[in-house]
Amino acid sequence: MYKKILALVLSVLMVLSLAGCSGGNDAEETTAAPAGETAAAEGGEEAEGGNAEGGEAASGDTFKIGAYLQLSGGNSAYGVEARNAIEIAIEEVNANGGFNGVPVELVVYDTQGSAEEAVKIVTKLIEVDQVDAAIGSINSSEVLAAAGYLNDAGVYNFGMGTSPTWMEEDWPYVFRAAMNNGNAVPATVELVQLFGYTSVGTFYGQDDNSLTTAETFEAACEEAGITVTASESYDTGDSDFSAQVASILASNPDCVYISVMGEAGPLIVQQLRQYGYSGIIIDKESFMESQIDIAGEQNSNYIAFANPYVTYASSADCDDEYMKSFLEKYEAAYGECCKTDSAYRGWDTIMCMWEASKIAGANDSDSLKDATHQISGLQGLGGTIDFTAGDREAYQTVNKFILVDRKNIPVDQWMEEGGYDAYKEATGNEK
Amino acid sequence: MNMSVYGMLLVSSLAIGSIYGLIALGYALIYKSSGLLSFTQGDILTLGAYLGLTFYSILGIPFAISLLLTMACAFVLGILLEKGVIRQLLNKNVGAIYVVLATIAISYIIQNGSQLAWGTIQLNFPSVFPVQNVNIFGVNVRPEALMCFIVSIALMIILHFFMTKTRFGTSMRAASMDSMAAESLGIDVSLTTGVSWGLSAGLAAIAGMLIGPIYGVYSTLGSTIGRKGFSGAVIGGYGNMYGAMIGGLILGIVETFSASLISSTYRNLIAYALLLIFMFIKPTGIFNERAIQD
Numbered sequence: 001m002y003k004k005i006l007a008l009v010l011s012v013l014m015v016l017s018l019a020g021c022s023g024g025n026d027a028e029e030t031t032a033a034p035a036g037e038t039a040a041a042e043g044g045e046e047a048e049g050g051n052a053e054g055g056e057a058a059s060g061d062t063f064k065i066g067a068y069l070q071l072s073g074g075n076s077a078y079g080v081e082a083r084n085a086i087e088i089a090i091e092e093v094n095a096n097g098g099f100n101g102v103p104v105e106l107v108v109y110d111t112q113g114s115a116e117e118a119v120k121i122v123t124k125l126i127e128v129d130q131v132d133a134a135i136g137s138i139n140s141s142e143v144l145a146a147a148g149y150l151n152d153a154g155v156y157n158f159g160m161g162t163s164p165t166w167m168e169e170d171w172p173y174v175f176r177a178a179m180n181n182g183n184a185v186p187a188t189v190e191l192v193q194l195f196g197y198t199s200v201g202t203f204y205g206q207d208d209n210s211l212t213t214a215e216t217f218e219a220a221c222e223e224a225g226i227t228v229t230a231s232e233s234y235d236t237g238d239s240d241f242s243a244q245v246a247s248i249l250a251s252n253p254d255c256v257y258i259s260v261m262g263e264a265g266p267l268i269v270q271q272l273r274q275y276g277y278s279g280i281i282i283d284k285e286s287f288m289e290s291q292i293d294i295a296g297e298q299n300s301n302y303i304a305f306a307n308p309y310v311t312y313a314s315s316a317d318c319d320d321e322y323m324k325s326f327l328e329k330y331e332a333a334y335g336e337c338c339k340t341d342s343a344y345r346g347w348d349t350i351m352c353m354w355e356a357s358k359i360a361g362a363n364d365s366d367s368l369k370d371a372t373h374q375i376s377g378l379q380g381l382g383g384t385i386d387f388t389a390g391d392r393e394a395y396q397t398v399n400k401f402i403l404v405d406r407k408n409i410p411v412d413q414w415m416e417e418g419g420y421d422a423y424k425e426a427t428g429n430e431k
Numbered sequence: 432m433n434m435s436v437y438g439m440l441l442v443s444s445l446a447i448g449s450i451y452g453l454i455a456l457g458y459a460l461i462y463k464s465s466g467l468l469s470f471t472q473g474d475i476l477t478l479g480a481y482l483g484l485t486f487y488s489i490l491g492i493p494f495a496i497s498l499l500l501t502m503a504c505a506f507v508l509g510i511l512l513e514k515g516v517i518r519q520l521l522n523k524n525v526g527a528i529y530v531v532l533a534t535i536a537i538s539y540i541i542q543n544g545s546q547l548a549w550g551t552i553q554l555n556f557p558s559v560f561p562v563q564n565v566n567i568f569g570v571n572v573r574p575e576a577l578m579c580f581i582v583s584i585a586l587m588i589i590l591h592f593f594m595t596k597t598r599f600g601t602s603m604r605a606a607s608m609d610s611m612a613a614e615s616l617g618i619d620v621s622l623t624t625g626v627s628w629g630l631s632a633g634l635a636a637i638a639g640m641l642i643g644p645i646y647g648v649y650s651t652l653g654s655t656i657g658r659k660g661f662s663g664a665v666i667g668g669y670g671n672m673y674g675a676m677i678g679g680l681i682l683g684i685v686e687t688f689s690a691s692l693i694s695s696t697y698r699n700l701i702a703y704a705l706l707l708i709f710m711f712i713k714p715t716g717i718f719n720e721r722a723i724q725d
Contacts, residue, residue, distance in 0.1 A: 072543070073650070077552040206696075232695040237655035239646040242443035243690030243698065246436045263553040263649050274564060274573050275439060293555045294647040339552065 062105035063098065063363050065090075065353070066131035068121040068146060070139055071110040075262040077290070078138045078342040082160060083108055085338065085346035086135065088329050093350060099357040104350075107131065111142050118142035119149065126153045132363060133157060135349055136174075138342045140166055140209045147174045156365035156372075158352065160345040162285065163209035164216065167392060173369055177348040177385065177394040179308050181213040181259075181284055184398045187306035188257070189220045191282055191400055191411065195304075195420070196431050197254035199227040200282070203244060203268060204259040206235050213284050214259035229253040234264060241268050245275045254431060259284040266294035273299040278427040280402075286310050287403050290339035297406050302423055306398040308382025309344055310408035312337060317407075322379050344381040352378065352385060352394060438570030440687055446576035446645070448683020449583035450476075453638040454660025455667060455675035456587070457631030462670040463607040464627030467527060469534040471512065472635045473657015474541040479505055479636025480643040480652055481549050484556050487640075494559050501640050502633040509632025510625045512537060517628070518621070538657075546650045556643035575644045582641055586634065587676050594672070603627060659686075662706040668716025677717055 067086060069079035090104045098104055107129050109121040118137060125131045126149065133156045136143040140161030150157040151171035158175045159166060164182030167174070192200055200221060204214035211233075218228050229251035232244035245268070248256060258268055258281060269281060269291075283305040289312070292300045312318045314337045315327035326347055330338050338344075355378050357363055360371035372392075378385040385394040400411040404419065414420065424430070457472045479501050486497035516537065520530050560574040594600035606613040606623040614620050639653065646652065659682060664670075667678025685705055690698035709716060 072546065073551065075551065076546070077550065080551070234695065235655075235699050237651065238698070239642070239652065239655070240443060240447045240687070242440060243687045244695040246440050247691045247695065250433075250436055263647065266553070267646055274571070275436075276571055290552050294553050296555075 063102045063133070064105045064107060064129065064131045065133045065135060066125035066129055067106060067108045067135040068111050068118050068125070068142065069108060069137050070113045070142070071108070073113040075113065078262070078340050081338045081340050081343040082138055082346035084334055085330065085343035086350055088333055089347045089350035093354050099354065099363050100361060102363060111137055113139060115141045115145035118146040122146040122149045126150065126155060131155065133353060133365065133368065136160060138345065141207065144208065147171060150174070154365050156368040158349045160342065160349060161209065163212055165208055165212050173365060175352070175372055175387070175392045175394070177352045177380070178345040179285070179382065179395050179398060180393055181209060182216050183393065184284070184306045185213065185216045185220050187398050187400055188217060188282060188284065189224050189226070191304050191306060192221070192226055192255060193224065194411065194415070195255065195280060197226070199229050199253045200255050200257050201230040201232070201248035201251055201253035202228055202257045202259070203232050203248060205261050205264060206233055207261050210259045210261050210284070217257060217259065217284070238264070239267060241271050242275070245271050249275055249277055255280050255282055257282040266291040269295040269303065270299050279429055280304055280423070286341060286401065286408070288340050289313055292406060300406070301404055302402065304400070304402040304411060306400050308395045308398055309341055310401055311339060311341055313406070323381050326381060348380045348382070348385065348394065351380065435569050435571065438568070439572070440691055442570065442572045442576050444684040444687035445680065446579040447687065448680035449580045449676070450638045450642055450656060450679070451660045451663040451682050452676035452679025453583050453586065453634045454657060455664035455679045456590070456672055457634045458661060458664040459670050459672050459675040460627045460631045464603065464624045465517070467517065468531050469631070470531065470657070471534050471538045471541065472631065472660060473653035474538040475505055475508070475632045475635040476639035476653035476656060477650060478541050478545055479639030480556065480648040481545050482636065483640030483643055484554060484648050488557050498637060498640055501636050505632040505636030506629040509629035512632070513625045513628035542650055551650055553647045553649040556648050559644050573645065579641045579645070582637070583676070586637065590672065659702060662702065665706055666709050666716055668718035668720030671716065671718040671720040674716050674718030674720055
């Protein structure tokens with residue numbers, strides 16, 4: 001009897017858990033506009049209709065934004081933080097009249113980190129939910145797989161991945177309010193030159209973003225006369241990088257460049273330091289708070305990168321007024337500061353969409369698409385947002401930082417204040 | 432590449448190889464006791480890392496006691512899995528493939544359950560030792576890496592004595608050789624099988640807690656390691672306890688040195704090619720265990 005009861009309980013638990021695991025796509029999260037705001041919006045301007053190419057016009061009671069994000073599985077914290085920031089941004093938009101008087105509604109689906117799921121979700125967003133606009137995953141591979149369908153359906157959409165690849169496609173309805181890792185490469189090469197380095201060992205992941213960025217970096221180095229002494233890679237899921245680290249260090253480079261994703265970054269930094277490398281590490285993007293926690297504060301010293309923004313332990317550590325205001329809102333809503341910059345991408349994306357709706361004076365996809373190209377001088381979390389270059393990218397410039405004692409210091413300031421000399425003295429390195 | 436770098440590579444390969452060995456040991460125990468294949472080992476490793484982190488870092492319990500507590504929790508989980516799921520399926524006379532599929536389902540439940548309990552951001556497992564590196568014969572070694580190797584070998588020796596010198600261990604071996612004959616001699620085969628699954632889970636959990644301080648803790652930590660552990664078990668001779676440890680160590684050494692000396696891009700290719708080579712050329716593994724050939 002006891003065995004049967006135990007078996008029954010375990011079976012039920014297993015079935016429930018499996019249902020929970022597989023139900024990600026069907027479980028829909030919706031953030032609707034508050035009732036008061038909806039009423040206010042009803043008196044506002046009616047959204048105009050679009051043409052056939054631009055898809056259905058946003059003529060409903062709400063402006064529906066569909067988001068496909070990784071909300072479960074490894075690395076899902078990035079998607080969750082992006083969703084949190086999108087929700088805060090939508091609250092802000094709705095509190096200020098929505099998109100041309102129409103309140104914004106968010107529909108979110110979980111991709112589970114799978115490009116295949118992303119495609120299914122996007123199809124559902126287009127066919128079933130009939131969204132007015134969409135926001136794509138933090139994972140570039142998912143955006144690359146899914147954004148084309150949104151483009152073909154004429155749905156105005158933004159992706160949040162940072163790979164150069166998917167923005168190289170001829171998709172006029174697809175925009176990005178995050179950095180393009182490829183665009184940051186020239187600034188990254190400048191960093192190498194600024195420190196007087198003539199050689200570099202590179203370490204990259206096999207995922208699309210890391211691989212493409214590393215290849216672009218190596219080509220740029222060759223052009224700039226910087227020797228790539230070793231080029232090592234790892235597979236997703238690997239945790240022991242000692243072989244690659246040993247090979248890179250044996251090639252005796254002036255510095256090490258890493259182009260990696262998520263949880264691999266801090267492990268690689270940790271193992272580089274463990275193997276005795278005390279020099280400057282050049283990262284393809286910022287080394288975030290969550291990564292410092294894993295790598296250790298001491299090991300995370302002297303990581304330089306080019307990125308629009310950096311993460312903070314709390315809003316109190318931030319001096320930038322606009323960023324501080326966002327972080328305070330995030331902390332108020334979720335009880336802690338965001339640990340990754342994916343939250344910044346979510347906020348900036350909604351703000352860009354909002355700005356486009358103001359410029360267009362209409363909410364249909366074609367009007368929003370055309371208006372986005374006119375956005376200029378918009379305050380973003382990473383500086384000024386400018387789409388007028390016509391490449392559908394928000395950030396045309398990046399900032400150079402170096403991480404020292406858990407603080408991201410602008411590199412120019414660090415050099416001027418004698419930071420580089422202090423680094424040489426502290427590590428005993430000649431450069 | 433100088434000798435100290437080779438030394439560091441050797442220590443790293445022995446550390447990761449001994450973890451593969453512990454996982455492989457679990458596969459061997461399960462196979463020996465029940466003739467089944469389980470795919471939960473990698474995810475129990477992850478669970479062990481999370482449990483160890485909770486006991487050691489969050490609750491502030493000393494490392495050694497945390498290690499024992501982690502093993503105890505996993506041991507109970509292993510027994511529950513065998514009694515509550517595997518045994519019940521076997522009692523229904525389902526094919527072995529259904530049991531294998533059930534273990535795959537359980538592995539996903541453990542993985543998703545860990546995400547639910549501890550989140551999906553990678554967590555830092557604080558260092559166990561006050562120093563980051565120790566210098567041994569000019570080689571910079573992380574003490575946690577040494578600990579992995581030493582504890583794994585110690586566990587292997589303890590398990591050897593448990594299986595050969597204790598009454599219960601002898602019962603387990605007897606039950607694995609011929610369960611009907613063992614039962615007729617008064618051995619509780621159900622209990623010995625449950626304990627085997629419990630020990631396997633305990634070993635995987637210890638492996639998780641040992642590598643937590645080196646690699647951090649995240650929900651997919653055990654996925655690749657679980658697969659590599661399986662390869663190690665096959666290389667050593669699937670179902671052979673000593674072969675499991677040797678197979679794991681060989682795999683760790685081959686993949687680490689080949690990645691450094693040949694190409695890191697093909698690290699996993701080389702590791703799994705080694706598995707295929709053994710399956711085709713010597714399916715009984717180094718210790719000539721006949722599991723796969725049978």
